[in-house]
Amino acid sequence: MAAFCDLNVLREENPQHLKTKLSMLTKLGYENFAVNYVVEDIQGKAKGSKKSKEKVLIKCHQNHFQQSSSKCQNVRQFSRFTAVLNDSLQGRRLHQDPEIQKYDLVAVQPTGKQFFDLACKELSVDIISLDLTQSLDFHFTRQPINVAIEKGIHFEICYSPLVMDSASRKKVLANSLALIRVCKGKNIIISSGCQKALELRGPYDVANIALLTGLTEAQTKQCLSRNCHQVLMHAAARKSEKGLLSVFPKESFMKGQTWKLGYVREIKKDVLEEIEPNDGEPPAKKKKKRK
Amino acid sequence: MTLEQRGLGYFQIDVIVPGTFLHHSAYFSVEDVSSFCIEDVSLHQLISEEFIEAFVKKGRLYMISQDTYIDQHDTYALIPGGMLILLLNNSTFGELGLSASKSAYSNHGSNKHVVELDLTKPCFRPGKPSFERAKSNFKRCSQLKSNFLVTWVPHDEKICGSSIESYFKSEGFNASSCRLTQSESNDPCIAPNIAYSDPNGDDNCDAFSLLDWLGAMACGVDMYVTYIAQKYLIKMNLNNLEVRMKENLTNKTNPWFSLTVHGFHDSPVSWLNKEHGFHLHGDNALTLVFFPDGCCWTYKILASHDTL
Amino acid sequence: MKSEMESNGNFCIRQTAEYFFMKVSLETDRPMSIPIAMMKMHILKALGSLYGQVGQSIDVSIIKYEEASHRMILRIPASGFNRVWSALSLCSSLGTVPCVFRIHQVSGSLLGLSANSRDYDFHEAS
Numbered sequence: 001m002a003a004f005c006d007l008n009v010l011r012e013e014n015p016q017h018l019k020t021k022l023s024m025l026t027k028l029g030y031e032n033f034a035v036n037y038v039v040e041d042i043q044g045k046a047k048g049s050k051k052s053k054e055k056v057l058i059k060c061h062q063n064h065f066q067q068s069s070s071k072c073q074n075v076r077q078f079s080r081f082t083a084v085l086n087d088s089l090q091g092r093r094l095h096q097d098p099e100i101q102k103y104d105l106v107a108v109q110p111t112g113k114q115f116f117d118l119a120c121k122e123l124s125v126d127i128i129s130l131d132l133t134q135s136l137d138f139h140f141t142r143q144p145i146n147v148a149i150e151k152g153i154h155f156e157i158c159y160s161p162l163v164m165d166s167a168s169r170k171k172v173l174a175n176s177l178a179l180i181r182v183c184k185g186k187n188i189i190i191s192s193g194c195q196k197a198l199e200l201r202g203p204y205d206v207a208n209i210a211l212l213t214g215l216t217e218a219q220t221k222q223c224l225s226r227n228c229h230q231v232l233m234h235a236a237a238r239k240s241e242k243g244l245l246s247v248f249p250k251e252s253f254m255k256g257q258t259w260k261l262g263y264v265r266e267i268k269k270d271v272l273e274e275i276e277p278n279d280g281e282p283p284a285k286k287k288k289k290r291k
Numbered sequence: 292m293t294l295e296q297r298g299l300g301y302f303q304i305d306v307i308v309p310g311t312f313l314h315h316s317a318y319f320s321v322e323d324v325s326s327f328c329i330e331d332v333s334l335h336q337l338i339s340e341e342f343i344e345a346f347v348k349k350g351r352l353y354m355i356s357q358d359t360y361i362d363q364h365d366t367y368a369l370i371p372g373g374m375l376i377l378l379l380n381n382s383t384f385g386e387l388g389l390s391a392s393k394s395a396y397s398n399h400g401s402n403k404h405v406v407e408l409d410l411t412k413p414c415f416r417p418g419k420p421s422f423e424r425a426k427s428n429f430k431r432c433s434q435l436k437s438n439f440l441v442t443w444v445p446h447d448e449k450i451c452g453s454s455i456e457s458y459f460k461s462e463g464f465n466a467s468s469c470r471l472t473q474s475e476s477n478d479p480c481i482a483p484n485i486a487y488s489d490p491n492g493d494d495n496c497d498a499f500s501l502l503d504w505l506g507a508m509a510c511g512v513d514m515y516v517t518y519i520a521q522k523y524l525i526k527m528n529l530n531n532l533e534v535r536m537k538e539n540l541t542n543k544t545n546p547w548f549s550l551t552v553h554g555f556h557d558s559p560v561s562w563l564n565k566e567h568g569f570h571l572h573g574d575n576a577l578t579l580v581f582f583p584d585g586c587c588w589t590y591k592i593l594a595s596h597d598t599l
Numbered sequence: 600m601k602s603e604m605e606s607n608g609n610f611c612i613r614q615t616a617e618y619f620f621m622k623v624s625l626e627t628d629r630p631m632s633i634p635i636a637m638m639k640m641h642i643l644k645a646l647g648s649l650y651g652q653v654g655q656s657i658d659v660s661i662i663k664y665e666e667a668s669h670r671m672i673l674r675i676p677a678s679g680f681n682r683v684w685s686a687l688s689l690c691s692s693l694g695t696v697p698c699v700f701r702i703h704q705v706s707g708s709l710l711g712l713s714a715n716s717r718d719y720d721f722h723e724a725s
Contacts (some may be wrong), residue, residue: 002380031363163689198626202701208681208685209688213680225363303713388722490610497613502708502710505709505710506660506710506712519707551713553714555716556715557716557717570705572711575710578710583715592707
C-alpha cells in the first residue's frame, strides 16, 4: 500500500481556489495529486496559454509547501490532461501533440461506444474517465476492457457527483456497478473531480463510499493508493524508454558479492581483464540490468 | 507478566480509580526516563557497531519512526530486545534487497513486507556477511530515513538514560525533547461493582460493560467520574507505577483500579510483538484492571489487521 | 462471545465489537448553532436519504456532543457501521447550508477513541 492520491483536482481559473483545494487535500491526508486540465476540443485549445498556467500552479504549490508542517514533506503534484473524445482523429492528435505529452498524465473521456473501444484498444493513455453522471448509451463488454487492463490503463470513478445530489448519485452508482462488474474491480481509481473544497472527503471515507460500488474492502483502499501509483508509473514508462538500468561502481561490491562480476565475465569474455578484482585500472562502472 | 515484558511503546496512559478520594499527583510523575525526537536518521546509522554495543545491548531501547503511517509509508521500529523491524512497501522492498516475510494481511489489501533484523545476535557484527549486507543495502537506499522517537532505559542504574540523547547530538542530529502533558479530573462518581471471579456479570457488572464504562470516562462522556489521566510518551518504566498503585490498593478503600496503555497506532508490532496493521483504524491498547488480591483482568483492544 | 481456558490457567473471553464508535465533527461554511436534538435529526435525515427506512432503523446514538465545535462521538451497532459511515460522508448539506461531516477516528471500543497517535503532536510547544 502506498500513500493516498487524488488524481483529479480540477484546475481553477482562480489560483486561490485551487490552493484551498490543495491545502484541504493535504489536511485530509492525501500526498499526491494531479491538477486536471479538461479540454473539450483539442483543436480549439490555445497552446501558448497552457505553459504559463502551469507555472502559476507550481508557484502556488510551493507557497503552500512552506505553510504546511513536516507531515507534508512528501507531497507531490502532477499535471493531467483530459481530452473529451468525440472524434476519432483526436486520438491521433493526442499522440502527436508535444504540448500534451508534456503533461504528467494523459486521460481521455470517451463519449460513445466506438470511442470507448478506441481508447481501450488503440490509444496510449493512462486513464479512461467516463462521465458516469450521464446514462451511457452502451454496455460495458469484457473484451475491450480486458485489453485496456492488459495495457495498464486505469478506469476512473469520480466521487464528487455522489456527494452532490441524489439524481446523479443514482446514475453514478449504477454505471460504476456495471463497470466494476465487468472489470472485476481491477484497474479502478477513485478520485474527487470536485468543484469546491467542501466536496472533498478523507481517504478512509472515500474507501468506505467505494464499498457501495461493489468493490471489496481490500480493493477500495487500493483504488486510492496502489492503483494510483500504478497510473503514475505507467505514465512515467509511457514517456521514457521501456527498461530501467541501475549502475553501481565496481567498488561498491562487497567481498561476498564479487561472484556477480564473474557472471559478467562469462557473458562478455573480452572485458575479462578489465574487471579482474586486483586490476590496477578497472572500469569505474558495471552495468546490471534489473528489469 | 509485568507490563514491561508485554513490550512496546506507548504514548498515553490513563489511570482510572473509582471512589472519591484522590492521591497527590506526584505519584505519577515521570521518573528518570526521557523521551525525545531526533530528526533525519538513516537506518544504517542505527546498525553501527558503536551504537549497538553502547545502547541496544545495554538497556531497553525503543525507537519508532514518526509521521509514517503504517498503511501508506515505510515504517521502522527498534523494539526492546534489539529487534529492528521494517515494514516496507513493495517498491522499497525490491530496492532494498534484504530477505523479508510477507505481511500477514497481504491478501487483505496491504501489500507489505516485513524485514526483521536481530541486532543483538552474535553474528551481527562488522565483517560478517549479514551485517555487511544490511549496512551496504541500507546505505544504498537513501529513502530509508525518518524522524524517530527515542526512549532508553539502561540496565545499569548508574547510567543516565539521557546519555543516548547526547550521543545523537554528538553525531550531529537535531534532538528535541518531547512534550509531556498531564491532566486530571476529580468528580464524585458511582463506580460499577465488579468482582474478579465474575467476569460474565451474574451478580455484578460484567467485564465488557466495565470496558465501556472506562471508555466513557476516558473520552469524557458526561458522567460523574473520578478520572486521573496522564499523557506521557513511551516511558518504559511502567513498573513503578504499577507497583505503587498496587500498594495503594491493598492499603486503601478503593476496590479496584484500571490502567490503560495506548500503543502507537502506526507501530509495526503490537503487544507481545505480534504484527499490527491499520485498515480503517489502528487500535492498539491494553487495559489492566487490578483487584486487591493481586488478580487482574486484561483487555486487549485490537483492530482488524491484528494478530491475536 | 467465545470463552476458553488458556494453558497457564488464565481464563480468556474473546468478543468482536458489538458497537463501533466514531469521532465526528460537522463543518459548515458559516457559523451555526445546532442543538443535540437537531443534530440527531440531521444524521437520521442523511441516513434516510441514502438508505431509506432501513437506514433510519439503525440505532445511532450521540453519546457526547460539544455544541460549540460540533464535535461528537457516535455509537453505532457494528452491523450498520459501514452504512452510517457512508451516509455521513455523502451528506453535503443541512437544508440549504453546505456542510461536511469529517470523520476523525473510528474504533471498536470507546477506550480506543480517547487517544490517537496520528493526531498527537510530540514536539514541545515552542
